[in-house]
Amino acid sequence: MSKPTLYGPAYSTYARSARLAMEEKGVDYDLVEVDFLQGPMPAEQIERHPFAKVPAFEHDGFKLYEVSAIGRYIDEVFDGPSLQPEDVRERARMTQIISILDSYTYPCTIGQLVIQRLVMPMLGNQPNEAAISAALPEISKCMNVLTGLHADNAFLVGDQVTLADLHFVPIYDYFQNTPESDAILEQNPGLRAWWDGISKRESVQKTQPSFDQ
Ligand SMILES: N[C@@H](CCC(=O)N[C@@H](CS)C(=O)NCC(=O)O)C(=O)O
Incomplete structure (x- = not known):
């Protein structure tokens, strides 16, 4: 089977989820870097993704965008450990x-907090403190809900890594680098325990984001 290609920067949360799926499956792939922080989304990427987002994916001439679809395709087409639970209810929970x-x-945690607190200063801009404050209650609610659904499982759903974990890893990783995460994660020790376990995986370490492009 030929190598798939992922178009998107290594710093993108969504590109990282797709890469995590390929790393977990042991799939060899090409990453074509597409930067959108230093300028507008390149025209070639808008041809691949009409909503001007990253990533886009291509395999044997089959083109796909939207990471939840890309993750399922990777899981179902390539050999390697399954990233979707067998059990119907667990699979529904993963999709949920x-x-x-x-x-x-993503909208409050990355779209507001991480963009304002981490990305804006990196680009030489002041963070919008009002936007950060406004996002915190929704972030807190999301983390509480995820804690509740995670319960005492080793992974977000059951005892095996699934696409749900791989969707959350990039969001959590940026979030934990903001000072605002401390108070919220103190209320959600189960998520910290989940991160302590999952962050040791080779896939997570190999896909650490970098801004030195
Ligand atoms: N629903 C899309 C979301 C993709 C997305 O929001 N990607 C972000 C980067 S992580 C992006 O392209 N942002 C650029 C922009 O909004 O201008 C998916 O699942 O692939």
Whole structure:
């Protein structure tokens, strides 16, 4: 089977989720860096992704965007350990968590807090403190909900790594680098325990984001 290609910067949370899936499956892939922080989204990427986002994925001429679809495709097409639970209810829970991450967690945690607190200063801009304060209650709610769904499991769903964990890793990793995360994570020790375990995986270490592009 030919090598898939992922178009997106290594610093992108969503690109990292797709890379994590390929690393966990042991899939060899090419990463084509697409930067959107130093300038507008490149025209070639908008051709791949009409909503002007990263990443986009291509395998044997099959083109796909939206990371929840990319993750499932990677899991189902390539050999390697399954990243989706067999059990119907656990699979539904995984899909629910991915949807919570996309719909509620990413917008406030990355779209507001991380962009303002970490990315804006890196680009030489002042963070918008009002936007950060406004995002904190929603971030807190998301983390509480994820703690509740995670319960006492080793992973977010059950005792095996799933696409839900791989969706959350990049968000959590940036979030924990903000000073605002301390108070919220103190209320959610289960998430810290989850991170202590998952952050030791080779896939997580190999995909550490870098801004030195
Ligand atoms: N629903 C998309 C979300 C992708 C997304 O939001 N990517 C971010 C980077 S992590 C992006 O492209 N941001 C650039 C922008 O919004 O201009 C997916 O699942 O792939």
